[in-house]
Amino acid sequence: MIKTIVVHIDGSARQDSRLCAAARLACEHEAHLVGSASTGISWVDVALLAGSVEPPVPVVDVDALRATARQRLEAFTTQAARLGVASIEARLAEEDAAFGLLLQSRYADLLVLSQDPAQAGKGESTPRGLPAHLALHGVRPVLVVPETYGDAPIAGTVVAGWDGSSQALRAIDAALPLLCRAGSVKLVLVNPDTATGLHGEEPGADLALxxxxxxxxxxxxxxxxxxxxxxxxxxxxxxxxxxxxxxxxYGHSRYREWVLGGATRELLERAPVPLLLAH
Known part of the structure; x- marks a missing residue:
């Protein structure tokens, strides 16, 4: 079941689409929706503020960072309520986005992020590669939402990739609450003859059953x-x-995926619809 969803709140232009997707799922599954905004204050900043390290650069304005994050969370709460979510929580994380979301995802069923933008925009506060980082290092599935998403049904028709790997199986198991609600699930095997040891006599038949x-x-x-x-x-x-x-x-090592190009990288860059990943 999906009962707790964490959505990344950073005030970027891409936030509306991912919040729309998260709210839709929260309403459909009667789930608790947590909006997580990070101050971006790292342990180095804390050490500098405590005076234990001589600051080589100007110290960050912690009060300003917290105020900005709180404003974003207030806007999130208002918008989530307007989208019909019944159970809402605003959470301020005194961490950078990657560390804070990794920690919070342990106590959620799903983490909702945005697809990386084609180009980093001016004033963009979220680091590129965040979806890939959380998908690889996190323990919960990640839903990566393209900026073009506009409140379309997420689990009407679902395409699920199957190559016999443990990563693919974890993703499909994580998606079961969505697959059970779907009108149609396409279990897609690409060139299964190249990995005969991972499939039975009839590729895909065992998992389909x-x-x-x-x-x-x-x-x-x-x-x-x-x-x-x-x-x-x-x-x-x-x-x-x-x-x-x-x-x-990342069925292969992340290094191999990014150097040679792999399915994960390509999907993160090109998926035209929400993408659920698990490692």
């Missing part, structure tokens, strides 16, 4: 293609009108 026993309306789609895994999942999502893509994060 597992999902069907949970009441998931599942259809197995086998794609034999020269396109990348990420591009194939995106195309199937577009063709089927899917509102959600589910995938395992």
């Amino acid at each position: 597992y999902l069907a026993r949970h009441g998931v309306p599942v259809e197995v789609i086998v794609e034999r293609t020269s396109a990348t895994v990420g591009a194939t999942l995106v195309q199937v999502a577009r063709d089927s009108g899917a509102g959600l893509i589910v995938a395992g994060a």
Whole structure:
């Protein structure tokens, strides 16, 4: 079940779309929605303020950072209520965004973030690569929402990538509350013949049966293609009108993914709909 959702609050232009997605899920699952705003005050800042370290640079204005974060949380509370969320909590984290969200995600069912912008905007307070960092190092699934999301149904049609890996299985299990509500789930296998040891005699059949026993309306789609895994999942999502893509994060090492290019990286950059990742 999804009963606690944490959504990242940073006041950026992309916040509206991710809050819209988080609020929709909170309403559908009768979940508690936590808006988390970080002050960005690191342990180094604390040490400088305590006078234990000689400051090499001007000390941050802590009061101003806290005031800004509180203002963002007030706006979040108002907007979440307007979107119909019944149970709302505003949480101020005296940490940088990455550390604060990692800690809070331990006590939530889902963490909602935005897709990295194509280019860092002026005054952007959220570090690039935050979704990838939390998907790799966190213990809970991450929902990455594109800025173009506009309150469309998330679990109407779902595309779930399946390659037999433990990461893909964790993502699909994490998405079960959404898959059970879906009208259609496309279980997509891309070139499964290259990984015969991870599939049974009929690729996808065993997992489809597992999902069907949970009441998931599942259809197995086998794609034999020269396109990348990420591009194939995106195309199937577009063709089927899917509102959600589910995938395992970083089946290879993160270094290999980012140097050679991998499905996780491609999906984080190109997914046109919300993307649920788990590692």
